[in-house]
Amino acid sequence: MAKEPEIMRDKDQMRTWSRSMRSKGKTLALVPTMGYLHQGHLSLIQEAQKHCQLTIVSIYINPGQFAPSEDLSTYPSDFQGDLEKLKKVGVDAVFCPKNLYDYAIDSKIPSGSYSDLGFDGTGERKVGSCDENGVEFGKDEKNPRGSSGDLGFEGGVKGKVVSCVEEKGDGRLGHETWVRVERLEKGLCGNSRPVFFRGVATIVAKLFNIVEPDVAVFGKKDYQQWRIIRRMVRDLDFGINVIGSEIVRDVDGLAMSSRNVHLLPEERDKALSINKALSKAKFSAQNGQISCKELRHSVVQAIFEAGGRVDYAEIVDQESLKPVEEIKSPVVFSVAAWFGKVRLIDNMEINV
Incomplete structure (x- = not known):
């Protein structure tokens, strides 16, 4: 029989629920996702259920890990389909916030006035003040676009590598704190996606602070991401056991994504x-x-x-x-x- 999970869109509501469950002696596992769930995600949930009494799945397409030139606008989503899958595997709660970067700090910009992904009020997924690669360039034209910037990557490009959260100059969204695992984020995916792991570490830290789980499960398909999160948890003394779950493949061998x-x-x-x-x-x-x-x-x-x-x-x-x-x-x-x-x-x- 399918189980109806608690659905929470507000971070305070999520935190209150988690603390209420913990006060009753329950242990909590978190499986962070960006939705459009497949069997690989469901295997993470099944792994989480082995370790804790209650399982929370977060669904949030994180603009902080995408550069404006990347595929945020085409990332697939099917929230109702996701809920049906989560019911069948017995998830206890689903956290699906609108925008974890909207702090409504400007009285002229009321909370919730941005789109679900934290962009301007046009309804389009874009940040118009960034160039097509998310880099404000200096005068050094010998270096490839997006190869470095003030994220500490090598290559010598002068300027700033930005994510889809950030806008040039005005800082209307207010977010300016980023978590970086400085050595592990270099190399592999970090070379071609200089924004990515800063955004991943930051959003996972936010989710950990909101949900306060005992266990978090990540897939090893994103191997560098899994190692970065484990290192962040160790270095910042999060009391969370980060478990890596094996890659799930389709019958033809393609890693599920x-x-x-x-x-x-x-x-x-x-x-x-x-x-x-x-x-x-x-x-x-x-x-x-x-x-x-x-x-x-x-x-x-x-x-x-x-x-x-x-x-x-x-x-x-x-x-x-x-x-x-x-x-x-x-x-x-x-x-x-x-x-x-x-x-x-x-x-x-x-x-x-």
């Missing part, structure tokens, strides 16, 4: 090359091929021949995420690649 819906059928077939290439590399490593250069080359070549464009293919230490030259300890082989207009990520742990 909300973005898969945007793949054309032929693009999806080509994207299967990621898992195939990673599986082959893992097999090679387990059978004595420890040269990361050779393993990376094989994966890049396979994805290229399938018609994909590789963003990165890196073999890194599982804890530090530092690149390694030879596999002598547990590593993770992480890949990001474009098929058509869709950027997919995947990874495979290699324990030798």
